[in-house]
Amino acid sequence: MAAAIALRAVGWSVTVLEEHARPSGAGSGISLWPNAMRVLEQFKLADQVRALAAPVPSVGGLRVPSGRWLTRTAAGSASLPDVVVLRRADLHSVLLGALPPGCLRTRVTAVGVAPAPTEAGRPTVFARGAAGTTELAADLVVAADGMRSSLRRHVAPEAGDPVYSGYTTWRGITPAGTLSTGDSGETWGRSAKFGYLPLQGERVYWYAELPAPAGRRDDNERAALLERFAGWHEPIPSLLRATPSDRIIRTDVDYVPKLPTYVRGGVALLGDAAHGMTPDLGQGGCQALEDAVVLATCVAQGSDVASALDAYDAGRRPRTQAVATAARRMGWISEWGNPAAVALRNLAVRLTPPRIALAPLSRISDWAPPSI
Numbered sequence: 001m002a003a004a005i006a007l008r009a010v011g012w013s014v015t016v017l018e019e020h021a022r023p024s025g026a027g028s029g030i031s032l033w034p035n036a037m038r039v040l041e042q043f044k045l046a047d048q049v050r051a052l053a054a055p056v057p058s059v060g061g062l063r064v065p066s067g068r069w070l071t072r073t074a075a076g077s078a079s080l081p082d083v084v085v086l087r088r089a090d091l092h093s094v095l096l097g098a099l100p101p102g103c104l105r106t107r108v109t110a111v112g113v114a115p116a117p118t119e120a121g122r123p124t125v126f127a128r129g130a131a132g133t134t135e136l137a138a139d140l141v142v143a144a145d146g147m148r149s150s151l152r153r154h155v156a157p158e159a160g161d162p163v164y165s166g167y168t169t170w171r172g173i174t175p176a177g178t179l180s181t182g183d184s185g186e187t188w189g190r191s192a193k194f195g196y197l198p199l200q201g202e203r204v205y206w207y208a209e210l211p212a213p214a215g216r217r218d219d220n221e222r223a224a225l226l227e228r229f230a231g232w233h234e235p236i237p238s239l240l241r242a243t244p245s246d247r248i249i250r251t252d253v254d255y256v257p258k259l260p261t262y263v264r265g266g267v268a269l270l271g272d273a274a275h276g277m278t279p280d281l282g283q284g285g286c287q288a289l290e291d292a293v294v295l296a297t298c299v300a301q302g303s304d305v306a307s308a309l310d311a312y313d314a315g316r317r318p319r320t321q322a323v324a325t326a327a328r329r330m331g332w333i334s335e336w337g338n339p340a341a342v343a344l345r346n347l348a349v350r351l352t353p354p355r356i357a358l359a360p361l362s363r364i365s366d367w368a369p370p371s372i
C-alpha cells in the first residue's frame, strides 16, 4: 500500500492485489522509527499516524528478569530516537485511506509473474480471484508479497526459501482499559527476551522471543508463556495474564538470505519479499516504507523503467541487507543462553553509555527519504 501511495504521488495509476480480505498480521502492534515516520511525512500521513499512537513512554531501556535496569533512557533524551507505536490495523487503515476506492482488490492472489523478456517489453502478473485466473499486464510490477513471497523466485531464481532463525516470537495486545504502563523496554534473560510498549487506549503491545523448533504450536500459548516467564518482573506476568490465549500471535522468525538482485524485467521486489529480516531492530516494516518512496523517486527520475529499477536496486539492496545483518546480530546476542556469556553481555551493556550503545540504531533511523 505504501508503494501504491508513493507511485500514485508521482503520477502512476496503480492496482494493489491482496489475497486476503484484509492485510495479515492486523492483531499486533508495530513500532515506526524516525526513518519510517519521515516517509509518512512525505505521504502527509504522519500526523494521522501519530494521532493513533500512545505518547512516547517516559522511560525506556533494557532490563534483566529481576527488573534491574541495565540501561535506561528518558523520553526526549538525545540517545534514543522517538519511536511511534500503534496497532498494525490502525496503520493499515491510514495507508488504505490514502488510496482511492477500487485501488485495492482483495481476495485476489498473485500466483505468478512473468518478467518482461526484453527491455522494451512489459511484465505480466497471473492473478487468481473469484472469477478464475486472469493475466494483468503492467509497466511495472511491485512484488510486495511478504517473507514467504511466491513471486521472489521469478526475480531471483537462485533464492532459496527463507531461513528459520532458530527462535520464535509471540505477540499480543492487552484489551483496552485493562492495563497501562508509562514505561517501555526489553528484558533479556537467558535464551529469552520480552518487550512491551504502550498503545493508545490503555492497551499494551508486548512480544516475547524464545528458541523453539520451527512449526510447533502449544495448545495454550499463554499458559506456556506464563510458565516460561514466571518470576520475571512486572508488568510481564500481568501482560500475559491480561491477554486472551487465542489473541496471541505465534510466529517463527525467518529471514531472507541476501539476494543478488531485487529487480528483473520490470518486476521489483519490495519489503519482506526482498529483505525479510528478523524483528530485533523493529525495522522490517520501516525498511518497506523506505523502499516505497525510493522506488517512486527512481521511477519518476529514470528515463525508463529498466534504468529506474537498476537505480532502485543499487539504492536499496546495500542498505536493507546491512540492516538485516545488524538485526540478526542483535537477535543472536539477545538469545545467548550461556550464563558466563550472559553475565559478560549484561556487564558490557551496563558499562556502555546509551549514546554509544544506541549509535548503530541512530545511524539506521537517521535516514531521510528523497523528496517525491
Ligand SMILES: Cc1cc2nc3c(=O)[nH]c(=O)nc-3n(C[C@H](O)[C@H](O)[C@H](O)COP(=O)(O)OP(=O)(O)OC[C@H]3O[C@@H](n4cnc5c(N)ncnc54)[C@H](O)[C@@H]3O)c2cc1C
Pocket: 017, 018, 019, 020, 022, 023, 024, 025, 029, 030, 031, 032, 108, 109, 110, 111, 144, 145, 146, 147, 149, 150, 169, 171, 207, 251, 253, 270, 271, 272, 273, 277, 279, 282, 283, 284, 285, 286, 287, 288
Ligand atoms: C514479531 C515481529 C515483530 C515485528 N515488529 C516490527 C516493528 O516493530 N517495526 C517494523 O518496522 N517491522 C516489524 N516487523 C517486520 C514487519 O512486520 C515486516 O517487515 C512488514 O510487515 C513487511 O511488510 P510487507 O508489506 O513487505 O509484507 P507483509 O506485511 O507480509 O504483507 C504482505 C501482504 O501481501 C499479501 N500477500 C502475500 N502473498 C500474496 C499473493 N501471492 N497475492 C496477493 N497478496 C499476497 C499478504 O496477505 C499481506 O497482506 C516485525 C516482524 C515480526 C515477525
